[in-house]
Amino acid sequence: MELNVKGKKVLVTGGSRGIGKAIAEAFIHEGATVGVSARNERDLVTVAKDIGASHYVCDLSSYDDRERLIETFIREQGTIDILVNNAGASIGSTVMNTPVQSFEQALQINYIAPLHLSKLTASEMETNGGGVIVNVASIYGRESGGNPSYNAAKAALISFTKAFSTEAIAKNVRVCGVAPGAVYHPNEEWTKRVTNDPDFLKNYAKAKIPAGRIGTPPDIASVVLFAASEQATWIVGNTIPVDGGQSRSNI
Numbered sequence: 001m002e003l004n005v006k007g008k009k010v011l012v013t014g015g016s017r018g019i020g021k022a023i024a025e026a027f028i029h030e031g032a033t034v035g036v037s038a039r040n041e042r043d044l045v046t047v048a049k050d051i052g053a054s055h056y057v058c059d060l061s062s063y064d065d066r067e068r069l070i071e072t073f074i075r076e077q078g079t080i081d082i083l084v085n086n087a088g089a090s091i092g093s094t095v096m097n098t099p100v101q102s103f104e105q106a107l108q109i110n111y112i113a114p115l116h117l118s119k120l121t122a123s124e125m126e127t128n129g130g131g132v133i134v135n136v137a138s139i140y141g142r143e144s145g146g147n148p149s150y151n152a153a154k155a156a157l158i159s160f161t162k163a164f165s166t167e168a169i170a171k172n173v174r175v176c177g178v179a180p181g182a183v184y185h186p187n188e189e190w191t192k193r194v195t196n197d198p199d200f201l202k203n204y205a206k207a208k209i210p211a212g213r214i215g216t217p218p219d220i221a222s223v224v225l226f227a228a229s230e231q232a233t234w235i236v237g238n239t240i241p242v243d244g245g246q247s248r249s250n251i
Helices: 018-029 041-051 063-077 100-127 148-171 188-196 200-208 217-228
Strands: 009-013 033-038 054-057 082-085 131-136 173-180 239-242
Touching: 009 018, 009 063, 009 100, 018 033, 018 041, 018 082, 018 217, 033 041, 033 063, 041 054, 054 063, 063 100, 082 100, 082 217, 100 131, 100 148, 100 173, 131 148, 131 217, 148 173, 148 239, 173 217, 188 200, 217 239
Parallel strands: 009 033, 009 082, 033 054, 082 131, 131 173, 173 239
Antiparallel strands: none
16 A cells, blocks of 8 residues: 655654654655654754654744744745644643643643644645645543543544534645544653553553553554545544544544
8 A cells, every 4th residue: 555655744743752753753664754843852853863854843832933833844845745733731630620721721732733733734735736634632532531621622623623624625635633542652641650550551451442452652653644645535524533442432
């Protein structure tokens, strides 16, 4: 199966670790030219050098930074063929214990930033004959399980993906999404859980995931790669669950 992403100009947000890094590596392996963005410059530079990507420091909560990101990428790469809105943040805990400002922050990172980047990118893609936008949401955009601010923001992203897709496809810009379940990669939250309970991953998978294991970043990256490829032109507005059977939603 030919994915035909060789030579495509791809931007992956949240690309300095975990799922974002794996997505960037998957595209690079297929011959794409990839740029990764993140807020932490030190980590970003290290990862970009390691995988062979260009790097763009960006605070996605900043309107100006988002505009600068797309402008700089297009100026340096000539165009943008594929945008992967992967960056996300889980902020707060319960509704009553989470300040309203934290809900606003979660919406900025998980919803407003992808919306803004998609608008900026779609304009360039339309000028150049088309492109693909893949939004990385979460199974918790369709059901409870994460914290409420994260759930709400990812639900908004899934809804936006569907709504924008019908508008954008008329301009040959295809918009779709991927909704990961539980995916392990070393970060503060996962490391804390495993440190406190070495059997956490095994027990969590046994209790919640029919496939019997926690997901990995490459599990998600392979689906994002396919969704962005020329083999997936019939995937328009859909957000695909990739979760080992974890989600309970029927939609």
